[in-house]
Amino acid sequence: xxxxxxxxxHLVRRRGQEARLRCSPVKGHSxxxxxxQLPEEGLKFMVYLQKENIIDESGMPKERFSAExxxxxxxxxxxxxxxxxxxxxxxxxxxxxxxxxxxxxAFFGQGTRLTVV
Amino acid sequence: TQLLExxxxxxxxQEGENLTVYCNSSSVxxxxxxxxxxxxxxxxxxxxxxxxxxVKKLKxxxxxFGDARKDSSLxxxxxxxxxxxxxxxxxxxxxxxxxKLIFGQGTTLQVKP
Numbered sequence: 421x422x423x424x425x426x427x428x429x430h431l432v433r434r435r436g437q438e439a440r441l442r443c444s445p446v447k448g449h450s451x452x453x454x455x456x457q458l459p460e461e462g463l464k465f466m467v468y469l470q471k472e473n474i475i476d477e478s479g480m481p482k483e484r485f486s487a488e489x490x491x492x493x494x495x496x497x498x499x500x501x502x503x504x505x506x507x508x509x510x511x512x513x514x515x516x517x518x519x520x521x522x523x524x525x526a527f528f529g530q531g532t533r534l535t536v537v
Numbered sequence: 538t539q540l541l542e543x544x545x546x547x548x549x550x551q552e553g554e555n556l557t558v559y560c561n562s563s564s565v566x567x568x569x570x571x572x573x574x575x576x577x578x579x580x581x582x583x584x585x586x587x588x589x590x591x592v593k594k595l596k597x598x599x600x601x602f603g604d605a606r607k608d609s610s611l612x613x614x615x616x617x618x619x620x621x622x623x624x625x626x627x628x629x630x631x632x633x634x635x636x637k638l639i640f641g642q643g644t645t646l647q648v649k650p
Binding site: 424426451453455460461462463464465468475476479511515525526527528529530531533 | 625635639
């Protein structure tokens with residue numbers, strides 16, 4: 421978690437509201453990953469983005485969830501019309517360019533704990 | 538189905554004891570990483586292993602990558618209360634070219650003084 425900044429750290433939303441989670445990667449990193457963690461479980465991959473491109477969104481629910489990583493500014497994970505089941509910790513990780521040969525390491529932020537009431 | 542099976546899921550031991558955590562899969566990984574996570578924090582990388590049969594040591598922690606790159610283990614010698622936490626293994630699959638990680642369920646370790 422060297423330098424990955426996530427905010428807010430805690431977010432409470434009522435059912436039906438929108439949640440916006442922000443992630444500023446390590447300076448110079450152009451790759452961002454979002455993961456979700458339920459209590460007492462490991463992390464589940466959601467989406468992988470490069471600047472202005474979604475590369476792999478195979479882990480993201482097709483409804484209500486979207487992600488972006490604009491040319492300028494942080495990456496945003498947006499959850500529309502939240503439901504109780506969306507309550508979880510959402511982690512962002514960033515890395516420089518990744519290749520199989522380099523096995524580049526990703527650094528995680530401290531996460532956003534979303535609670536839907 | 539869980540692609541990476543971690544065992545045990547919970548472990549409570551006395552200070553000074555040794556322990557081993559296992560991470561197993563039927564899939565091949567190009568690399569495997571071990572993380573430690575404190576409550577309310579993000580995972581912190583402990584080590585990355587990339588070569589089959591590789592062994593890495595980090596003070597009292599010893600990490601091993603299986604010869605076939607399908608499994609890994611974490612051994613802690615003379616555990617201390619400061620080792621308490623959630624240990625996660627995570628792998629980058631050989632078939633993937635994105636670097637996304639597959640995580641195990643985690644092992645919650647409690648070391649009692």
